[in-house]
């Protein structure tokens with residue numbers, strides 16, 4: 001680690017479950033992203049909003065991994081895109097909503113030098129190893145492209161660095177002269193990681209980095225990511241829908257549903273005491289690692305509900321297998337996250353075990369699922 | 372929820388996950404005998420299916436497991452006789468379906484078998500569905516091929532088929548086009564086409580890889596239910612031992628076009644003998660506990676046109692061995708009752724225990 005001046009986090013707003021502990025690289029506060037769906041013909045002035053992300057806050061401390069988990073469409077990638085500056089957090093397409101801080105500074109207030117530093121410090125690796133690499137470029141060129149854009153290194157220096165990076169991700173430096181199609185899926189993912197490492201970043205956003213790979217290759221890539229993290233004190237935002245991946249890789253986890261965080265905190269705490277019904281449903285659906293492991297199946301009716309015009313209050317209301325009672329406190333406004341354990345937070349709704357439910361109530365027979 | 376109490380005691384019979392009890396019956400419906408499928412390529416002959424033998428019983432689910440490129444799909448397509456020739460060719464062996472060798476049937480007879488006695492559910496539902504026809508049209512065509520029904524009867528059968536795969540509001544969904552359905556629903560439609568002929572064998576080639584865990588679990592449960600209703604045998608192709616643990620009665624592990632180990636699912640998990648099987652099981656990330664570093668198999672699956680002679684797995688085996696032993700082509704041997712392993716000194720740590728079963 002280089003010696004840096006102490007960062008000033010005084011401008012960062014507070015949020016439940018977030019502090020400035022561990023010198024966060026990125027802090028996200030109340031970001032939202034709504035897309036207008038009926039652009040051309042708003043009937044009677046009524047506009048439909050797809051609320052991809054609706055009020056998400058979290059911290060990414062140096063050297064740690066934050067997991068974003070949930071079914072597809074729950075807003076994980078959109079959240080990542082906002083962190084990467086590829087989308088702006090907004091509910092009308094223009095006005096900024098919520099804030100993102102880089103090392104204690106609002107990203108909108110960064111100086112030109114600050115912006116450059118952020119671009120170098122925050123990198124990304126995407127899910128699909130088949131389409132994320134330019135097929136017409138040699139691997140060396142792919143890996144050293146960020147160096148060409150962001151540094152004054154010569155071609156020769158860049159090639160040396162590309163070779164070192166290939167070795168670091170477990171490939172052979174001579175493979176730099178090959179094209180992407182000459183590699184398997186797992187090897188391509190290594191190339192993507194090497195490219196992300198080129199500028200010595202502090203944070204890498206990993207969007208489903210192993211989902212498209214064979215299970216045997218997933219283990220290789222996850223081990224590599226953990227090794228690189230330890231070696232370089234890297235922070236990760238890891239997006240996954242596989243809970244076992246999250247438990248293995250992540251220090252902290254946010255379980256998302258319809259653009260809203262439902263359960264958040266220390267990963268081990270969440271897995272030891274999963275509290276929200278949705279978290280429990282995801283766990284019950286996960287594949288076992290031995291035929292003698294059989295988890296109670298918690299069947300949620302139907303599929304993920306459309307994020308267009310979701311409920312104004314508790315978003316899980318339209319998916320829960322239980323009847324929504326009249327005394328539900330949050331039908332009009334979003335339920336807050338409440339602390340239920342050490343560094344463990346869950347939204348205050350009737351669907352969590354802290355409110356006195358026995359999970360066996362949630363077990364549905366398969367016939368009920370059909371109705 | 373994630374704890375040791377999820378582990379079933381021996382003989383415990385509560386059905387916690389709705390997957391039901393085992394439905395295996397004694398009657399063998401499909402048997403492969405030394406099946407060989409080769410491709411002619413500019414690099415030489417690729418033996419993608421290199422002498423595969425196994426049998427599946429009525430109501431049984433056989434998992435065929437291995438990394439990409441190990442020959443799982445080629446074996447399945449060979450059973451269906453859907454290997455394109457050239458470059459491919461079924462070079463030998465037999466496929467006995469309900470008592471007869473279907474490799475000897477005429478193409479016309481085979482068309483009846485496909486989508487009749489056997490059906491295949493593909494990995495990518497978008498590939499299996501035609502975007503320009505509605506669901507009624509596509510499911511109806513599948514039904515029409517083997518049941519010769521028309522009009523109102525046909526419509527009713529389509530709706531029934533959709534209902535069977537638990538598609539809500541089937542009368543409405545039947546009028547939808549593929550793009551109007553979610554991924555999970557599309558997969559169910561493909562399932563509906565697959566089971567509409569009441570097949571005795573269903574081949575599912577990685578049908579759930581692209582699905583969310585919740586939808587995957589629902590789909591797997593559905594396949595199990597269909598099986599218990601119809602007694603179909605299922606051949607489930609996957610790279611994921613987690614699916615095997617959830618779904619399968621028996622497992623065949625494939626490497627480089629050959630079966631390296633085959634046994635009952637519990638036997639495979641509790642007593643794997645081949646290093647490849649051990650590695651595949653070990654590399655499954657466990658949800659049940661926070662694990663240390665994941666065990667991993669080094670290297671990549673081999674390219675089949677460039678196979679080492681003898682034991683193809685030897686270069687990736689963690690065992691110490693003599694180079695000359697790697698040159699011996701290992702045989703698949705029944706080492707314990709119903710437990711088969713490809714006996715190689717390089718890849719089986721217990722080789723010496725069973726060495727009198729082979730001549731090398």
Ligand SMILES: Nc1ncnc2c1ncn2[C@@H]1O[C@H](COP(=O)(O)OP(=O)(O)O)[C@@H](O)[C@H]1O
Nearest residue numbers: 035050052071072073074075076077078079307
């Ligand atoms: N550019 C866009 N325009 C409209 N809707 C979008 C756009 N990007 C994403 N969405 C929608 O936002 C929701 C969240 O998407 P995404 O963040 O990709 O989810 P995830 O990564 O969790 O699967 C989805 O319903 C998706 O269709």
Ligand SMILES: Nc1ncnc2c1ncn2[C@@H]1O[C@H](COP(=O)(O)OP(=O)(O)O)[C@@H](O)[C@H]1O
Nearest residue numbers: 410417419438439440441442443444445458675
């Ligand atoms: N049309 C083809 N031409 C040449 N080789 C092929 C063809 N189809 C498959 N193969 C070979 O067969 C091998 C096994 O393929 P496949 O059965 O699809 O593997 P799996 O389903 O286990 O991933 C591939 O690695 C490839 O070398």
Ligand SMILES: [Mg+2]
Nearest residue numbers: 076077078207
């Ligand atoms: Mg995504």
Ligand SMILES: [Mg+2]
Nearest residue numbers: 443444445576
């Ligand atoms: Mg395949």
